[in-house]
Amino acid sequence: MDDCTTQRNLDELGRPQAQALGAAFRRRGVRVDQILASPVCCCVDTAELMAVGPVEKSAVLLPDRTQPPVRLLELKAMVAGWRGPGTLVLVTHGFTISPLLRTYLEQAETLVLKPGGGSGAVADIVGRIPTPQ
Numbered sequence: 001m002d003d004c005t006t007q008r009n010l011d012e013l014g015r016p017q018a019q020a021l022g023a024a025f026r027r028r029g030v031r032v033d034q035i036l037a038s039p040v041c042c043c044v045d046t047a048e049l050m051a052v053g054p055v056e057k058s059a060v061l062l063p064d065r066t067q068p069p070v071r072l073l074e075l076k077a078m079v080a081g082w083r084g085p086g087t088l089v090l091v092t093h094g095f096t097i098s099p100l101l102r103t104y105l106e107q108a109e110t111l112v113l114k115p116g117g118g119s120g121a122v123a124d125i126v127g128r129i130p131t132p133q
Contacts, residue, residue: 001039001040001041004041007040007041007042008042009041009042009045010042010045010046010049014042014045014046014108015045015049016132017108017131017132018045018046018047018049018050018108019049019050019051020132021046021050021108021110021129021132022049022050022051022052024129024132025050025052026052030052030086030087031085031086031087032052032053032086032087032089033053033084033085033086033087033088034053034056034086034088034089035047035050035052035053035054035055035056035088035089035090035091036055036056036057036058036060036061036088036089036090036091037055037056037057037058037061037090037091037092038057038058038059038061038062038091038092038093038096039057039058039059039061039062040062040093043061043091043092043093044057044091046091047089047091050089050091052089053089055091059071060074060075060078061075061090061091061092061093061096062092062093062096063093063095063096064096064099069099072096072099072100075096075100076100076122079100079113079115079122079123080115080116080122080123081115081116082115083115094107097111100122101113101122101123101125103125106130106131107131108131108132109128109129109130109131110128110129111125111127111128111129112125112126112127112128112129113125113126114126
């Protein structure tokens with residue numbers, strides 16, 4: 001995980017997209033209390049380039065192929081239990097979010113969630129921010 005030369009990294013399109021997302025947060029006055037990133041280099045780089053706060057790596061944000069899905073259960077508890085006061089930002093993978101929320105994301109798309117969703121859901125999707133251009 002620590003050797004970025006063996007991983008798919010952000011390219012000349014991904015780096016400005018990450019910076020644009022962070023700029024959008026700042027323009028809108030989004031208060032970020034915690035930013036967690038999957039330990040995969042492209043996620044850590046994205047979180048750092050957003051420049052909205054100190055980045056912590058979290059293995060909970062890696063795709064979970066274990067049985068039972070231990071990391072997925074931990075992620076569900078983390079998202080459902082978030083109460084702020086500010087925003088929790090998770091920089092992760094589509095394969096991590098899809099089973100959590102039963103939705104598909106485009107690369108670099110952002111979801112806005114309200115924790116503790118209706119009907120016992122982990123969270124409600126209250127917005128989608130398309131991939132920055």
